[in-house]
Amino acid sequence: MKIVAIFLVVWSSVQAVSAALTGAEIAQIESEFGITLTANQIAELNAVVYPTLSASWRTDAYSRIEANRKANLDIQVVDMNGDPVEGASVSVRMKSNQFRFGGTFSAKDFNNVNNNLNMSTATYKQRLLSMFNAVGLNNGFKPRLTSLHQYVPGVLNWAAANDLPVRGHLLIWPGTGDIAAMDTPGAVSGDDYGQHLSEGWNSAYANGDVLGAVETYKASARTQADKDALEAEVDAEILNWVEQWNVYEWDVINETLSNRLLMDILGYDQMAEWFNIAENNKVSSDIKLLINEFQIISAMSEELTPGYYTDRRDRFMANIDQIIAEGGQIDRIGFQSRIKQEHRDPQLIYDRLVEWGNTYGKEMVGTEFEVKDIPVTQWKGYVYTDEERAQITEEMMTQYFSHPLVTGFFGWDTITDDVESLINYDGQPTLHGLVWYYLHRIRFNTDATLASSLNGQTAVRGYKGAYDITVSYGGQDTVSSLVHTNDQSIVIQLTSSVADDHDTGEVIDAWHYDALADNASLSQGISTGTVGGVSFNNTPLATIQHEAVRWQSDGVAGSIYRSVSLSSYASASSGRFQLAVDFLDADFSTSATLSNGVGRVNFGFRSDPTGARDDAYFRLVFVSGGGTNAHYRLDVRDEVSNNLIVGTFPGTTLNHLAVRALYDLDTNTFNVYYRHDGGAEVLAHSGSLVSDFALDQFRNVVQTYNGAANWAAGDRVFTDNLIVRKLNDPAPTPQSLYQDWIVQFSGLGSTHIEDNLRFYAVDADPSNPLDTGNQPLHQTLENAFEHIHYEWADAAARGLTYTVQTTDDLVEGVWVNQGMDWIGSGALDATFISVTNQLPTTGSNGFIRVNIEFTP
Numbered sequence: 001m002k003i004v005a006i007f008l009v010v011w012s013s014v015q016a017v018s019a020a021l022t023g024a025e026i027a028q029i030e031s032e033f034g035i036t037l038t039a040n041q042i043a044e045l046n047a048v049v050y051p052t053l054s055a056s057w058r059t060d061a062y063s064r065i066e067a068n069r070k071a072n073l074d075i076q077v078v079d080m081n082g083d084p085v086e087g088a089s090v091s092v093r094m095k096s097n098q099f100r101f102g103g104t105f106s107a108k109d110f111n112n113v114n115n116n117l118n119m120s121t122a123t124y125k126q127r128l129l130s131m132f133n134a135v136g137l138n139n140g141f142k143p144r145l146t147s148l149h150q151y152v153p154g155v156l157n158w159a160a161a162n163d164l165p166v167r168g169h170l171l172i173w174p175g176t177g178d179i180a181a182m183d184t185p186g187a188v189s190g191d192d193y194g195q196h197l198s199e200g201w202n203s204a205y206a207n208g209d210v211l212g213a214v215e216t217y218k219a220s221a222r223t224q225a226d227k228d229a230l231e232a233e234v235d236a237e238i239l240n241w242v243e244q245w246n247v248y249e250w251d252v253i254n255e256t257l258s259n260r261l262l263m264d265i266l267g268y269d270q271m272a273e274w275f276n277i278a279e280n281n282k283v284s285s286d287i288k289l290l291i292n293e294f295q296i297i298s299a300m301s302e303e304l305t306p307g308y309y310t311d312r313r314d315r316f317m318a319n320i321d322q323i324i325a326e327g328g329q330i331d332r333i334g335f336q337s338r339i340k341q342e343h344r345d346p347q348l349i350y351d352r353l354v355e356w357g358n359t360y361g362k363e364m365v366g367t368e369f370e371v372k373d374i375p376v377t378q379w380k381g382y383v384y385t386d387e388e389r390a391q392i393t394e395e396m397m398t399q400y401f402s403h404p405l406v407t408g409f410f411g412w413d414t415i416t417d418d419v420e421s422l423i424n425y426d427g428q429p430t431l432h433g434l435v436w437y438y439l440h441r442i443r444f445n446t447d448a449t450l451a452s453s454l455n456g457q458t459a460v461r462g463y464k465g466a467y468d469i470t471v472s473y474g475g476q477d478t479v480s481s482l483v484h485t486n487d488q489s490i491v492i493q494l495t496s497s498v499a500d501d502h503d504t505g506e507v508i509d510a511w512h513y514d515a516l517a518d519n520a521s522l523s524q525g526i527s528t529g530t531v532g533g534v535s536f537n538n539t540p541l542a543t544i545q546h547e548a549v550r551w552q553s554d555g556v557a558g559s560i561y562r563s564v565s566l567s568s569y570a571s572a573s574s575g576r577f578q579l580a581v582d583f584l585d586a587d588f589s590t591s592a593t594l595s596n597g598v599g600r601v602n603f604g605f606r607s608d609p610t611g612a613r614d615d616a617y618f619r620l621v622f623v624s625g626g627g628t629n630a631h632y633r634l635d636v637r638d639e640v641s642n643n644l645i646v647g648t649f650p651g652t653t654l655n656h657l658a659v660r661a662l663y664d665l666d667t668n669t670f671n672v673y674y675r676h677d678g679g680a681e682v683l684a685h686s687g688s689l690v691s692d693f694a695l696d697q698f699r700n701v702v703q704t705y706n707g708a709a710n711w712a713a714g715d716r717v718f719t720d721n722l723i724v725r726k727l728n729d730p731a732p733t734p735q736s737l738y739q740d741w742i743v744q745f746s747g748l749g750s751t752h753i754e755d756n757l758r759f760y761a762v763d764a765d766p767s768n769p770l771d772t773g774n775q776p777l778h779q780t781l782e783n784a785f786e787h788i789h790y791e792w793a794d795a796a797a798r799g800l801t802y803t804v805q806t807t808d809d810l811v812e813g814v815w816v817n818q819g820m821d822w823i824g825s826g827a828l829d830a831t832f833i834s835v836t837n838q839l840p841t842t843g844s845n846g847f848i849r850v851n852i853e854f855t856p
Helices: 023-033 039-049 056-068 121-131 146-161 178-183 210-219 224-242 263-266 270-281 308-325 346-359 386-402 429-445 736-742 753-760
Strands: 007-011 070-078 088-097 100-105 132-135 166-172 247-253 288-291 332-335 363-369 406-411 449-451 457-463 465-473 476-484 486-492 506-511 542-545 548-552 562-564 576-587 596-605 615-622 630-636 643-650 655-662 669-676 682-688 697-703 716-726 779-780 782-794 802-806 821-827 831-841 848-854
Touching: 023 121, 023 429, 023 449, 039 386, 039 429, 056 070, 056 270, 056 346, 056 386, 070 088, 070 465, 070 476, 070 697, 100 121, 100 166, 100 429, 121 429, 132 146, 146 166, 178 210, 178 716, 210 224, 210 263, 224 270, 224 682, 247 270, 263 270, 263 288, 270 288, 270 486, 270 562, 288 308, 288 363, 288 486, 308 346, 308 643, 332 346, 346 386, 386 406, 386 429, 449 457, 449 576, 449 716, 457 465, 465 486, 476 486, 576 596, 596 716, 615 697, 630 655, 630 669, 630 682, 643 682, 669 848, 736 753, 736 821, 753 848, 782 802, 782 848, 802 831
Parallel strands: 070 486, 100 132, 100 406, 132 166, 166 247, 247 288, 288 332, 332 363, 363 406
Antiparallel strands: 007 562, 070 457, 088 449, 088 465, 465 476, 506 716, 542 548, 548 716, 562 697, 576 655, 576 716, 596 615, 596 697, 615 630, 630 643, 655 669, 669 682, 779 782, 782 831, 802 848, 821 831
């Protein structure tokens, strides 16, 4: 057979436009916060998360994110016997990103102690769960603020119940000022020096008085013993605090550049000692220890304040170097990341992260992000617009997430009525709060619907984190949990067997998009199969996403019509062929609001030997139902060119719909089956093909703005596992074997088995009385009557049962299978065997017969 690979693609002219929020994304945000976004809010959010002109820094950042924050996950679905399962629905849902998109909040507001909330505490807690996958308290973990300690256990219990890690801020804030400030005449304790030190206030969890110990030292002779007494008070406070709270990381020391009083008195070697106290007494060995400082990564630019960053960098590095040199256990470096006084260049932020990462090779955390206004009457004053604050949020989150050593990025004081907050006290997100949610929960999240293909395989390149994977097949769900941190392969085994599933046959061409990166072009998907090598040309309506094809209207391009010749069996006119595809999911939320919203995705074959253009296809159709009755249809094109509705699925979204069409070119039949959302397979259409139908064209049609289609921009359908097979010849059945036999004879009054069984059993011609077939033989021996009859060699496959029976009375006797001796059997020819039995002749007369039964 000649092998061909010819491509013909026709599509309308297009105009490039920028990406936009999808209807599904808008619906998710509105559902999460119980709001309806205005057109202006949507436009403002879209402008930030889909900027018209994307700078080079952002392109570079997303390349790093793809490389550093994702990993390949290969999944194989097998049945209880270990056999591959094709066509299973595989849902891959991220529960939590490995990266900590965290936020701090007020312990009092958590319980609405001061009645600040204009929402319920339940809503307040839900907002925390919506926005963050890790949390912290802005003041509750400070040993000095004893009035807040009573709320900490409740916060920790709630967080644990919701699988929400908690970070601790802080163990020691070493006090403002230095010895000179302390000794200045008239200096006020806790104001001119010693701010942030504990003052003897008591709670059930702490009663430290480091500031009191400083005052005792100040009034003393300042001997080594006096220093030792102060040191003991500090060490005891750190020890008491670190051994009580099970957090996942601690800010051991906070702001050493401006809070250096204790180091000035006791010596800077105490910093390493504080880290070692924390390391040796922390609740869990998994807890990481940090040193935390402000205005380092987020320091003002050289243009605004020359030398500001380098001075703070050098002094902070000197402190870190000393701690490391003296054996202090620093696991991570915390950068408060507060932005004020100007809009920093995003590239500057990343360059500084690179500098620190290269210098220490340690993990880093953005600990206290907010975009803070400084009144213009003050030094370097600057007031941000809402749009600027949102842009900076997007830039900072993206750059921090893109650096492989950064483990988390925390918003500071995230729920208040201040302009810096992500959520207001009424529970409504600010513009930059919406940006935070979008990046965390939508853009940097993996939520993929897949389908197992050849050998039960499917795959996704997903963000690293914790997942639930649900495999649905035959109405049964199998749920697995997975922590995904590196490239890996897993096998999910079902509890049922698929041994009786449909024939799979020979793969001619299979298009699946495993290992292709997001936004790859359609032409990069090249078919595999007995020959393979076929690809589709590119179109603006299709890109690769989650290793599947995303068909998405851009609001401009019309429709595409494409046909390709198969890599083998092109123009086949005999045999049985199957075309299958997985519609992984679809979302037409925007089209659903239109009175005439319609979109179509079509797959099938055309027979066109003389220009007849006879089509046999299936298509997924979305219909808005006048804007009030949105639903999907599965249509089938029959042999007289009617589009028949064979399945209906209500709603604006559609879960996995697996469709396969069986083309039997020998019997001219056309059957279409579907399996929805992992349920049982349904025979949706059983019809005919036109006479002499041939596989002249394999066609794919996507209609967006023609043929009455009106597919709104952003709405999309995902497809995968487009597979064409040449099926094996069907296994013979008793009925088919009988039909193969009876068609030899013409002029029969009846072809029914019940009218012809006596002829069929012995291979006699029912139309010719002279052809008696293989009739039984018999002979009389000395003491026995020998009987020989003939059976089809494949009698069991034909549903035929031959039973030798005897009786002693033809009128009233009962026929039984007994009293005979089986002698043996042997081949008569290639199709029949002979069977010999003997009946003893002693006693009375008897009768013998062969009873023949047919079981379909």
